[in-house]
Structures are given as C-alpha cells and as structure tokens.
Amino acid sequence: MRRSVVAATVLTTLALFLGPAATARADVASPPRILGGTVHAADFALGPGDSRTFFVSFDAEDDSGISRNNAEADLLGPAGRQLQADPRQAGTDICTPHADNPKRSTCRFTFTVRGNRWSLTNADAGLHELYVLVAANDWVPREEGGLVTDGRLDSIRIKRKAQLTADAFPEPPRPGHPLGVVGRLTLADWDNGGYTGAPEGLPARLVYKADGSTRYEYPADLTTGRGGVLATAVPPRPDGIWWLAHDGTDATPWVYSAADHVDMP
Incomplete structure (x- = not known):
C-alpha cells in the first residue's frame, strides 16, 4: 500500500496499539464509525512457493465523509506478525463513497500471501484477524479528531499444506x-x-x-x-x-x- 502521513505516524504501529484485546479507539468524542469488516475468502492452505490473492473490505462513515486513501487493513497472525495489504494501483482509491450516502464509504484491499519465508514463516500458520484504521475527511495529521481503529472484525486461517x-x-x-x-x-x-x-x-x-x-x-x-x-x-x-x-x-x-x-x- 502506498503510505501517506497516516502510515508514517500511526499505521505502522496499528497492531501494537490495538493489542490482543483491542476495541474501537478514537481521538475525539465523535470519530468516524467502523461499521464492520469482511475477509472475502475461505480458509486455505499453501504449499511451498504457492500463492493466494484475496480481498478484504470494511465500511465506515463520518459526518464529513471518509478520506479516500487514509485507511489501512492488516491481518494479525498467531506469531504477532502483521500481514499488510498489497500496494494500491495508481489512480485508484482505497475508500469509495456510497452513491446513496456520501458520508459512508467502503474501503477495499487486496492481500497476496506466498508460501515462503519472505511472506510467511511456519510460525505464522493459523488464525489471522482483521484490524483496520480509517480517517475522516476532516482529520488533520498531528491534531486530535477524525481517526479511528478497530480490530478482530473478521478472520481467516492460513494453513501449511x-x-x-x-x-x-x-x-x-x-x-x-x-x-x-x-x-x-x-x-x-x-x-x-x-x-x-x-x-x-x-x-x-x-x-x-x-x-x-x-x-x-x-x-x-x-x-x-x-x-x-x-x-x-x-x-x-x-x-x-x-x-x-x-x-x-x-x-x-x-x-x-x-x-x-x-x-x-
């Protein structure tokens, strides 16, 4: 994923501050709301050198609307390592407003995982839980307001063949x-x-x-x-x-x- 200021200041520590018992976290009393997330794939097994691509999405809303590209989704595995989404394609947005409700957006991500040590280790086999972060249009980096995270929205088991x-x-x-x-x-x-x-x-x-x-x-x-x-x-x-x-x-x-x-x- 191409990183913005959000990535530099917050997203790289997403798994750390969410922790194993994470709940929704926000910087102001009226942050964006994360409405739910889905891993669009069934559990699967990878052999040595195999690869699998699948999709993840979540919905969020805010009075000012959702920022189109200040969002992240990560999969946190049993060894504590987070799998990050693929870089987004140039000219595309991560989050797209709903046509009938511009305050609400769907954010979509692609994950590609491979059965090798550069992507997964043997200790990573098992349950991977979905953690996400999103910013509102009125969020200003380094200032309070408009940023929210949530975790354990969905999960997938990635297994060793x-x-x-x-x-x-x-x-x-x-x-x-x-x-x-x-x-x-x-x-x-x-x-x-x-x-x-x-x-x-x-x-x-x-x-x-x-x-x-x-x-x-x-x-x-x-x-x-x-x-x-x-x-x-x-x-x-x-x-x-x-x-x-x-x-x-x-x-x-x-x-x-x-x-x-x-x-x-």
Whole structure:
C-alpha cells in the first residue's frame, strides 16, 4: 500500500496499539464509525512457493465523509506478525463513497500471501484477524479528531499444506498376527522450502473399509511422533482398504493418505 502521513505516524504501529484485546479507539468524542469488516475468502492452505490473492473490505462513515486513501487493513497472525495489504494501483482509491450516502464509504484491499519465508514463516500458520484504521475527511495529521481503529472484525486461517503416507504390513498378513500400519505427516516448510515432518502431538486416525462395504471404520486414534511419524498395530480384518487421515487444525488442513489395499491370505 502506498503510505501517506497516516502510515508514517500511526499505521505502522496499528497492531501494537490495538493489542490482543483491542476495541474501537478514537481521538475525539465523535470519530468516524467502523461499521464492520469482511475477509472475502475461505480458509486455505499453501504449499511451498504457492500463492493466494484475496480481498478484504470494511465500511465506515463520518459526518464529513471518509478520506479516500487514509485507511489501512492488516491481518494479525498467531506469531504477532502483521500481514499488510498489497500496494494500491495508481489512480485508484482505497475508500469509495456510497452513491446513496456520501458520508459512508467502503474501503477495499487486496492481500497476496506466498508460501515462503519472505511472506510467511511456519510460525505464522493459523488464525489471522482483521484490524483496520480509517480517517475522516476532516482529520488533520498531528491534531486530535477524525481517526479511528478497530480490530478482530473478521478472520481467516492460513494453513501449511499437508501430505500423508500410509503403508500396511506385512502383506499378506500372517493369520492370527496384528496388521501394522505406518505413515508420516509432513507439512509445507515455508521457512526453508519443500516439506518437513509435522510436530509431535497432531491428531490422526486409522481408517478401514471392507471390500464391498460402504461403511468406514476407525480402528485407532493416533498422534504424530517425532518427525510426523505415525504407527499402530490392529487385529487383521477381512480384505479391504486402509488409510491414515489427519482432520486438520487451525494451522494444518485435513489430508488423507493414498489407499493401501490388503488381501487376507
């Protein structure tokens, strides 16, 4: 975003003075009113090098009208780092007055995030909350009046893309002996590129479907070990398909392994 005097004096510290329990803040008794904000995207996951562009908007009003370009929207993530909107295109305004009510404006922003350390770190995966600032037309820099901020208007979860493997053994199983299943959950490594083992303690499930059946069974609940490894052993079952599944968290998406078909001897 092209920065004005607002950016130099206030916007770069937006996340700091809002803090984790922020509420609307203003400099005068009758500041602009922020009427609500929206992140126009569903939660998504990024692989290494992937990118995603989405839009954010909020509405505000003031008796003098809303300044067209003294506004900002930031997304504050779990690691405390704020993601800033893309620079606005030359010749365009951030905030546009409503045709039927010039005292009220809609302010729009574009965000582009990428799965690399210049945009996101692994610690940034999770919930990102929308914080905004806007100025009225009668606001004068370095003087009180006409400036307002608000936070936690909406949110989006930006997750690390996941991969999951599964292998059942031995094949064919030995009659009367357990069937072993091992796999590994890996996550996009935004810090270094590629994929890396998931942290310990993430939930996963063993899934089974017998041949000819439409019923899915969940013989074991698991958690990842060191490096994202998963392992279990269960009593053998009739011929069928086995998977491992991770249902996802705030920072990771759901993912299923490829199916492994096991025939009983």
